[in-house]
Amino acid sequence: MKQTPKKIAIVGSGLVGSLLSIYLRRLGHAVTVFDRRPDIRTIVFSGRSINLAMSNRGWKAMAEIGIEDDIKKIAIPLDKRAMHVVGKPMYFQKYGKDGEAIWSISRGILNRKMIDLAEKAGVTFKFEEKVWDVDLPEAKLYTGETEKGEWEEYKYDLIFGCDGAFSRVRHKMQRRSRFDYSQDFIDVGYKELTIPANADGSHKLDAHSFHIWPRGNFMFIAMPNLDGSFTCTLFMPFEGEISFESIKTKEEAQHFFKVNFPSVDQEIENLAEDFFKNPTSAMVTMKCYPWTYWDKVALVGDSAHAIVPFYGQGMNAGFEDIYILNEIIKKHGDDWESIFQEYQKERKPNADAIAELSYRNFVEMSSKTADPRFLLQKKIEKRFAKKHPDKWIPLYSRVTFSDRPYSEALAIGDQQEKIMQHVMELPNIEDKWDSVEVEERILSLL
Amino acid sequence: MKQTPKKIAIVGSGLVGSLLSIYLRRLGHAVTVFDRRPDIRTIVFSGRSINLAMSNRGWKAMAEIGIEDDIKKIAIPLDKRAMHVVGKPMYFQKYGKDGEAIWSISRGILNRKMIDLAEKAGVTFKFEEKVWDVDLPEAKLYTGETEKGEWEEYKYDLIFGCDGAFSRVRHKMQRRSRFDYSQDFIDVGYKELTIPANADGSHKLDAHSFHIWPRGNFMFIAMPNLDGSFTCTLFMPFEGEISFESIKTKEEAQHFFKVNFPSVDQEIENLAEDFFKNPTSAMVTMKCYPWTYWDKVALVGDSAHAIVPFYGQGMNAGFEDIYILNEIIKKHGDDWESIFQEYQKERKPNADAIAELSYRNFVEMSSKTADPRFLLQKKIEKRFAKKHPDKWIPLYSRVTFSDRPYSEALAIGDQQEKIMQHVMELPNIEDKWDSVEVEERILSLL
Known part of the structure; x- marks a missing residue:
């Protein structure tokens, strides 16, 4: 349906805000993006930014506006996990089928690129302009230097x-x-650390793997950068016996890395230094509803549904919001009330599902990936999925390498889990996990 | 332990704020209460205020500072429910044992009384002074006419x-x-209505009953006032077939009351008029944690734990916060960090428990009180409790006529419910509900 050009404001020039601005601009709207921070393109950043994993849903949103190839140039495909488990040599776990991968990409580099593309498309950016208040029924924004100082008023047709x-x-x-709202913090915090490149610019660990050191209630991960370095994250409880709070000196930090992560032995100096230089951050699951106000205001991305990062789906979910919103806009044309209603009804259950899946993966990644029974279960699932790819798509693949709704992935995942619980109860499952009996048992339960 | 007098600010002069001010004043502190609203004692109110049900926990907090008798003078004891069920003559359900009652009291009248008592005790009140900001680490308050105008700064030792x-x-x-936080609204709203006194000042319905008209997904209740009137509340979905939204004209309102509440037939005119005069309000369950900031700031009452009103425990829970806080203060003296830590750790699980119980009662009161199987179960429980008062205290009594922790009431209530589920599965339970077999079955399950 036809779109009458509107005057639209987007608050936030992050990944979701800048991508949405491109989509809306392509529909013919006049788009202004406000951000309280300076233009990320003018800031010298160290490469120490958090890395993201772009997967199917993100790429689909890129492809829709023809920028997939451009973005792939600044990303590295990872087709497997590299597991650094205590007492075992490092081993790989393939993520999906051949050709399926998640892509490691720097948040900063991606954001710069998106703002460039948005400007090229005709979007106006207003950086360092802080939005202090919003008049929802009138779609007005108020910006200014300070909350108590003079404010400027802007009037729009729509605000995102x-x-x-x-x-x-x-x-x-x-x-x-x-207005329903919740914010729930987990007791685990995270800290960014870096493993620099070799002197010749090559990677010190396998460059096409997502590296994981699961250690029970804490975990270390590393994702490659184009410059040969790895952006690493240490996830650990804030308080308790092994915790951020318990590591107070450089010596304690060195000891911690040495004992727990011997495979990054030669990086101890760096890591211990970063440990005290970089902040410890908290992680929150934020849910709310409604996401829209009448035909005037809508929330997109983390502002509507913030999730913990353990499924690598935060950005992907936000980009999928935009893709779906765009499909709904095409259907309803100028009827923004219907657009916003359908958008929030369609997306809310999916946002709740990926929030749940991400939280569960937090538990799984930190504690279960070292549990032999859990690993056996995964092995059985994998074997079955390989033999019957039409009958069993693993949950991870449904989330990561599919564009089917997250809520469907969660529901089918729960069914599969129930089936696997039955299978795991078979006597001597350890010995006959790869038998015809087990295979037929699964087939009978499907 | 001894208390060094502190300079304390309380934000809010409602029931909890004014009672807390009396408690703190008695410990020797200098107490100032801020409220954005005018002094409730200077406002002419119509008697159309929401009625509260004071029960054991509230009375205990009154008794501790010797004001129980004063307050009982402005309250009416209700020892039973008066059930107005469709197709049945009105009947009574006693709340507890002889002498056990909840007390109907007007929020406005109680609040005036409490502020009087607080002033008499030496508390300073600053009405119509709006707190816009709080400096938590410094325990400073900022007040002013408008959020953007000039602010006055106040420095305290502690802020509540x-x-x-x-x-x-x-x-x-x-x-x-x-900081964990959630607010969840239910889809049911409420509206205050009034049944005036007879010409001679007497009550039109039994004055010592809590009147309930359960109607499936909506419900009408009435609580007596001292002046012969009843304060009534209509609970009903905001949207849907039978809902606040669906009643648009005075005729529709009259029809609605006539069809659904024939026992208040002669009040239809009033009720229909009130229906459009009074606002429809929403109900929320609010949870958060932590409740305190260091040794500086603490939340008490609804600011820490707002609940839906279906167990009549909102005020009682807030007053119990104060009673318990006072006990903890006596234990730790000047160590406010320990006081606040113990206070929030002790009260949080109890606040969560009464939130859960209140929500469940919302379901029970509106839908189950007309369900024959539910009523049979209650009848069996009641019979057993009467015969074995040492072995079975009903959940309602544990919440309402006890000062044992809410969390204990919830846990024991869940155990009792499990036992009753087993009992209700006995074949032909309808015919033998009062048999020795059933009694012995319960005894065996306990």
Whole structure:
């Protein structure tokens, strides 16, 4: 359906805000993006930014506007996990079928690229302009130097809040009656660390793997960068016996890395130094509803649904919001009330599903990946999936290498889990895991 | 232990704020209460305020400071429910044992009384002074005419946030990292209505009963006032076939009351008029954690734990916070960090328990009180409790007529429910509900 050009404001120039601006611009709208921070393209960043894993849903949103190939140039495909388990040599776990991979990409580099593309498409950016208040029924924004100082008023037809987990736009919606909201922090924090490149610019670990050191209630991961370095993340409880709080000196940090991560032995100096230089950050699951206000305001991405990062789906879910929103816009044309209603009804159950899956993966990645029974279960599933690819798509693949709804992935995943629970109860399953009996048992339960 | 007098601010002069001020004043502290609203004692109110049900926990907090008798003078004891079920004559359900009752009391009248008592005790009140910001580490308050205008700064040793479900103090804590928070609205709203006294000042319905008209997914209740009137509440879905939204004209309202509540037939005119005069309000369960900031700031009452009103425990839970806090203060003296830590650890599970119980009662009161099997189960429980009062205290009594922790009531209530599920599965339970077999079955399961 036809679109009448509207005057649209987007709050937030992050990944979701800048991608949405390109989509809306292509539909013929006049788009202005506000951000309280300076233009990320003008900031010298060290490469120490958090790495993201772009997978199917993200790529689909890129492809729709023809920028998939451009973005692939700044990403590295990872087709497997590299498992660094205590007492075992490092081994690989393939993510999916041949050709399936997640792509390691630097948040900063991607964001710069997206803003470039948005500007080229005719989007206006207003950096270092802080939005303090939003008039929801009038779609007005108020910006200014300080909360108590003079404010400038802007009037739009539509406003999109793409301003992240601590969204100012949502904050305003939250004060209305009958707005459901929750923020739940996990007791585990994270800290970014770096493994630099070799002197010749090559990677010190396998460059096409997502490296994981699971250690029970803490975990270390590493993702490659184009420059040969790895961006690493240490996930660990804030408080307790082994925790961020318990490591107080450089010597304690060195000891911690030496004992727990011997395979990065030669990096101890670096890591221990980074440990005290970089902040410890918290992780939150944020849910809310509704996501829209009438035909005026809508939340997209983390402002509507922030999740813990353990499924690598935060950015992908936000980009999928935009892809789906665009499909709905095409259907309803100028009827923005219907567009927003359908958008939130369609996306909310999927956002809840990926929040749940991400939280479960937090438990799985940190504790279960070293549990022999869990690994056996995964081995059985994998064997079955390989033999019957039409009958068993693993949950990870449904989430990562598919564009079917997250809620469907969660529901089918729960069914599969129930079947596997039955299978795991078979006597001597350890000995006959690869038998015809087990295979037929699964077939009978499907 | 001894208390060094502190300079304390309380935000909110409602029931919890004014009671807490009396407790703290008695410990020797200098107490100032801020409220954005005018002094409730200077406002002419119509008697159309929401009625509260004071029960054991509330009375205990009154008795501790010797004001129980004063307050009982402005309350009416209700020892039973009066059930107005479709197709049955009205019947009574006693609440507890002889002498056990909940007390109907007007929020406005109680609040006036409490502020009087607080002033008499030496508390300073600053009405119509709006708190816009709180400096948590410094225990400073900022007040002013408008959010953007000039602010006055006040410095205290301690600040208590008693400013209700939409607390400004909590709002400030909420912006910190690792602060868990949720607000969940139910799809049912409520509206206050009134049944006036007879011409001679007497009550039109039994004055010592809590009147309930359960109607499946909506419900009408009435609580007596001292002046012969009843404060009534209609609970009903916001949207849907039978809903606030669906009643658009006075005729529709009259028809609605006539069809559904024939026993208040002669009040139709009033009720239909009130229906459009009074607002429809929403109900929320609000949870958060932590409740305190260091040794500086603490939340008490609804600001820490707002619940839906279906167990009549909102005020009682807030008053119990104060009673328990006072006990902990006596134990730790000047060590406010330990006081606040113990306070929140002790009260949080109990607040969560009464939130859960209140939500469950919402389901029970509106739908199950007309279900024959549910009523049979209650009848069996009641019979058994009467015969074995040492072995079976009903959940309602544990919550309402006890000062044991809410969390204990919830846990024991769940055990009792499990036992009753087994009992209800006995064949022909309808015919032998009062048999020795059933009694012995319960005894064996206990």
